[in-house]
Amino acid sequence: MTFKVGVIGLGNMGGGMAATLAGKGFDVRGFDLSPAALAQAQDKGVKPVAARDELIKAVDVLILSLPKAEHVEAVCLGEQGIIELGREGLVVIDTTTSTPEASRKVAAALRDKGIAFMDAPVSGGPKGAATGSMSMVIGGDEADLAKVMPVLEAMSGSRVHIGSCGAGNVAKIANNMLAAAHLITTAEAVSMAAKAGVDPEKLLQGLNAGSGRSGASQVMFPTWVLNKAYDSGFSMGLMRKDVGLASDLAASMDLDLPLARTVAQLWQDSSATLPDGADFCCIVQRTDNALFGREE
Numbered sequence: 588m589t590f591k592v593g594v595i596g597l598g599n600m601g602g603g604m605a606a607t608l609a610g611k612g613f614d615v616r617g618f619d620l621s622p623a624a625l626a627q628a629q630d631k632g633v634k635p636v637a638a639r640d641e642l643i644k645a646v647d648v649l650i651l652s653l654p655k656a657e658h659v660e661a662v663c664l665g666e667q668g669i670i671e672l673g674r675e676g677l678v679v680i681d682t683t684t685s686t687p688e689a690s691r692k693v694a695a696a697l698r699d700k701g702i703a704f705m706d707a708p709v710s711g712g713p714k715g716a717a718t719g720s721m722s723m724v725i726g727g728d729e730a731d732l733a734k735v736m737p738v739l740e741a742m743s744g745s746r747v748h749i750g751s752c753g754a755g756n757v758a759k760i761a762n763n764m765l766a767a768a769h770l771i772t773t774a775e776a777v778s779m780a781a782k783a784g785v786d787p788e789k790l791l792q793g794l795n796a797g798s799g800r801s802g803a804s805q806v807m808f809p810t811w812v813l814n815k816a817y818d819s820g821f822s823m824g825l826m827r828k829d830v831g832l833a834s835d836l837a838a839s840m841d842l843d844l845p846l847a848r849t850v851a852q853l854w855q856d857s858s859a860t861l862p863d864g865a866d867f868c869c870i871v872q873r874t875d876n877a878l879f880g881r882e883e
């Protein structure tokens with residue numbers, strides 16, 4: 588079957604996903620509230636659709652890449668949304684880092700209309716989206732995954748089916764809770780070693796050959812921190828959102844997670860000096876601004 592694919596949300600991630608699928612021969616339409624995002628996607632082979640309702644009616648598979656759970660609920664269940672206009676048999680792949688509750692609520696409402704929904708949040712950043720090499724953690728029904736597997740395979744390098752709907756977002760929230768902590772703990776280790784006279788690049792080589800390594804030491808520090816590029820394409824505001832989702836999830840189960848609580852506090856407090864639009868890797872600057880800050 589040749590799928591007609593729609594993408595709602597053509598930002599740093601959704602724009603790359605839509606372009607990847609168009610480049611692999613899928614018939615891809617895109618919608619975004621931002622005319623600039625629409626125009627950029629058009630340059631990469633995506634058919635821009637000015638009215639969201641037209642796009643929802645036209646496609647067999649609908650990918651969402653929106654900032655937060657509230658946007659997903661509005662697009663799915665709001666006026667002129669997917670629940671009203673989506674055709675029976677439509678499969679929605681939500682790549683937004685959202686909440687398990689929102690995913691389950693939306694999936695249950697859409698199921699009554701014969702529309703399938705899976706939460707499939709992603710890792711790999713804009714580069715992963717633009718090269719089809721993202722990793723996805725997916726919550727949904729096996730049969731729905733099988734139905735859209737050609738699309739999932741075209742947009743990602745690896746997929747883990749975590750469990751039923753909502754499980755993908757639980758896994759993604761756990762992942763980002765760790766990434767948020769690793770950035771800070773690695774900054775503290777690099778700063779300490781630098782003060783002890785060790786070159787940060789050499790230290791990273793040592794860490795990455797040892798058991799202290801993580802995504803922060805293997806990817807974030809070499810790619811975006813030590814060169815002071817701070818251009819990962821993932822914003823401070825979105826990471827603060829994810830850290831908040833982890834705090835909410837732990838609180839909803841009355842869990843006491845002291846380290847996660849401290850990490851969340853540090854990310855929250857950083858808003859005094861680091862605006863939402865800054866790169867998320869800038870969090871390291873609160874540890875050691877002399878070492879990690881840009882000289883302005």
Ligand code: NAD
Pocket residue numbers: 595596597598599600601618619620621624652653654655658662682683684685709710711712713819820821822825
């Ligand atoms: P972004 O801000 O670059 O893009 C979001 C896009 O959604 C924007 O273009 C915005 O105009 C559009 N939008 C907002 N509300 C809309 C609506 N109602 N209808 C249509 N379009 C709407 O964000 P992003 O970095 O692409 O992130 C998207 C999601 O992916 C977030 O949940 C984020 O947490 C997650 N994520 C991001 C990265 C990353 O590296 N950037 C990595 C993994 C996961």
